[in-house]
Amino acid sequence: MAAHPVRVHVTDDLHRSRLTVFFRLLLAIPHFIWVFLWTVIAGVAAVVNWIATLILGRSPELLHRFLAAYIAYQIQLRAYLALAANPYPAFDGSPGYPVDVDIPPPQPQSRWTVVVRLLLALPALILTTLFFGFPFAGASRRGRRRNSGGGGGGVLGGLSFTVAFLAWFACLARGEMPRGFRDLQTYQLRYGAQAWAYAFLLTDRYPDTDTAEPRGPQEPPSHPITLRVDDDLRRSRLTVFFRLLLSIPHLVWLGLWWIAAVVIAIPVWFIVLATGRLPASLHRFYAAFIRYGTHVGAFLYLAANPFPGFVGQPGYPTEVEIGGPERQNRWITGFRIILVIPAFMVAAPLGSVAFVAAVFGWFVSLFLGRMPLGLRNFIAFAVRYSAQVYAYVLLLTDRYPDSGPRQHEPAEEDAAELVPAV
Numbered sequence: 001m002a003a004h005p006v007r008v009h010v011t012d013d014l015h016r017s018r019l020t021v022f023f024r025l026l027l028a029i030p031h032f033i034w035v036f037l038w039t040v041i042a043g044v045a046a047v048v049n050w051i052a053t054l055i056l057g058r059s060p061e062l063l064h065r066f067l068a069a070y071i072a073y074q075i076q077l078r079a080y081l082a083l084a085a086n087p088y089p090a091f092d093g094s095p096g097y098p099v100d101v102d103i104p105p106p107q108p109q110s111r112w113t114v115v116v117r118l119l120l121a122l123p124a125l126i127l128t129t130l131f132f133g134f135p136f137a138g139a140s141r142r143g144r145r146r147n148s149g150g151g152g153g154g155v156l157g158g159l160s161f162t163v164a165f166l167a168w169f170a171c172l173a174r175g176e177m178p179r180g181f182r183d184l185q186t187y188q189l190r191y192g193a194q195a196w197a198y199a200f201l202l203t204d205r206y207p208d209t210d211t212a213e214p215r216g217p218q219e220p221p222s223h224p225i226t227l228r229v230d231d232d233l234r235r236s237r238l239t240v241f242f243r244l245l246l247s248i249p250h251l252v253w254l255g256l257w258w259i260a261a262v263v264i265a266i267p268v269w270f271i272v273l274a275t276g277r278l279p280a281s282l283h284r285f286y287a288a289f290i291r292y293g294t295h296v297g298a299f300l301y302l303a304a305n306p307f308p309g310f311v312g313q314p315g316y317p318t319e320v321e322i323g324g325p326e327r328q329n330r331w332i333t334g335f336r337i338i339l340v341i342p343a344f345m346v347a348a349p350l351g352s353v354a355f356v357a358a359v360f361g362w363f364v365s366l367f368l369g370r371m372p373l374g375l376r377n378f379i380a381f382a383v384r385y386s387a388q389v390y391a392y393v394l395l396l397t398d399r400y401p402d403s404g405p406r407q408h409e410p411a412e413e414d415a416a417e418l419v420p421a422v
Contacts, residue, residue, distance in 0.1 A: 004208045005104040006197045008075065008190035010216040012085050012098040014179060016171040021083065024168075031077050034091055042070045046200050053201045054114050059106045067200045068103040069093040075101045075193050078132070082164045083177055084185035099186055101193045109204040117201060123360050124195040124207040130353045131188040133158030159349040160188050163403070166342045179218055180403035184346075187405045190214050209357065209374035211381045211405035220404045224323035225391045227294075227384035231317040233373060235305050235365040243300065243362070246307065250296045253310055261289055261394065272395045273333050278325050286394045287322045288312035294320040294387050301358040302371055303379040318380055320387045328398040340393045343401045347389050354382035381405045 020027060049063040059067075073093030079085040085098040095102075113120060167181045194207035239246060264282075272278050278286070292312030298304040304318040314321075332339065361375040388401035 003213075004194060004205055005107075005203050006190075006194045006205070007102045008186060008193055008214045009100050009102060010098065010182075010186050010214050011100075012177075012182060012186075012216065014176045014182060014218070016083065016086050016175060016177050018172055018175055020086070020088070021168060021171045024081065024083070027088065028077070028081055031080075031089070031091070035074070035077060038070055038073065042067060042200075045070075049201055050114065050117070053109060054111055057111060058108050059201050061106060064106045064202060068197075068202055071103065071193055071196050071200070071202070072101045074196070075099065075189050078160075078192070079185070079189055082160050082185045082189070083167045083171055084182050084189065099189060101190075103193075103197055103202055107203070109201065113204055114201060118199065120206075121195065121199040124191075125199060127207075127209070127353065127356060127360075128192050128195045129158075130349070130356060131158060132160050132192060159346075159353060160185060162345055162349050166345060178403075179216070179220070183216055183220070183404040183406065186214055186216065187211060209372075209378040211377050215406070220402065220406055223388065223402050224326070224397045224399055225290075225384075225388045226321045227380060227387065228319045228321055229303075229317070229377070229380050230319070231304050231371075231376065233370045233376060235302065235369060235371050237366055237369055239305070239307070240302065240362060240365045243302065247296065247300045250299070250308065250310070254293060254296055257289055257292065261286065265394065268395060269333070269336070272328060273330055276327055276330055276333075278328070278395050280325055283325045283396060286391075286396050290322060290387050290391050290394070290396065291316075291320055293390065294318065294383055297383045297386065298380070301354060301379045301383070302361045302365055303376050303383060305371075318383065320384065322391065322396060326397065328395065332398045333395065336393060336395065336398075339400070340389065343389045343392065343403075346403055347386055347401075350382050350385060354379050378405075 045063055045066055049059055049067060052060045052063060069092065071093070072095070073089070073091070076085070076089040076093060076097045076099065079097070079099035080087075080089050087098065089097055163181050163184055167177055167185075170178050170181070190213060191207055191209060194203075194205075197203050198205070198207055268278070268282055271282075289312060291314065292308070292310070295304075295308035295312065295316045295318070298316070298318035299306075299308050304316060306317065308316055357375050357378055361371050361379070364375070365371050385401055385403060388399075391397055392399070392401055
């Protein structure tokens, strides 16, 4: 398929000023005021644009430019707040920012899709909300008093917020943004830009959850825990309908395997701490456990179609590949349970978004008999990150999990032609 017309370009070099990182929220206060005012006007412009597009069959040039500038400004401001970029953003959404969005000129659009655009955009807007957080307002003065006496509203959670919170400490310590965090933030910004452009009628292409874009100037480093995806996107409607029921035996068996893994985890930790290496027999045991958990997760979340085996044998369409035993740093081993906490903090909201993506994929797969490419690739990313987290905590490797979304080997190129990405 042709690339999505709404693109995000990344020229960021990962360098961060510790001073501006420390005061980032304070520095952004003028932008908070300005974005609120612009959002009010953009809401009115969006309604006028909907009426005009319904009449003309395309967005008027003036309204299109105004709303495109608003989206570009939103992306630049969110990139600054999320630490995905370092420079202070302009107030007009002008091009040239290290994380910038490119929105094409107005194109003809189907009036039928224009009429129901907000309904069609709802799944994409739900995913965007999971990425960036839930707006909320205090219900009463008493309720606000119970919740620390703060103001009447704010933003709750979101994957981007969690990553930014962790990245703030990393940037202060290192003076640079971890590449995986930057790539994950720009991926969410790209999806948000496409969702808002679709909802505002700036394009009729549906947002794409594929993790292949955007590409930053730095190539992702190799990791000993990788994911190979060899799935043709076809799904059996019968097994899709009963997927949760079919997964119950696997979930029970996986729980039992977890008990065994946890029971031997402490003596294994002492062994690796003493020898600097996980013994080959224990490596095989934990590698099979991680593979099996990956198979079950891929099957349950519709990232693969076949019913998996129960022993974690290689060969599943969505397969985690694990390197052999390697020397490990004893300091990293000693503090492993503490060091892994940030990775679990990222894995939790990422898993929540993957669950919602799987629910959407369930409906689409029932209707089309195929899993959308974008949803499959996003779920594969979440499965891969989870496998790296558990491989790290179970001492299969001392390489930290990579939160960059492009860390898996894609399927065959012709698979992209089977179904539009969602």
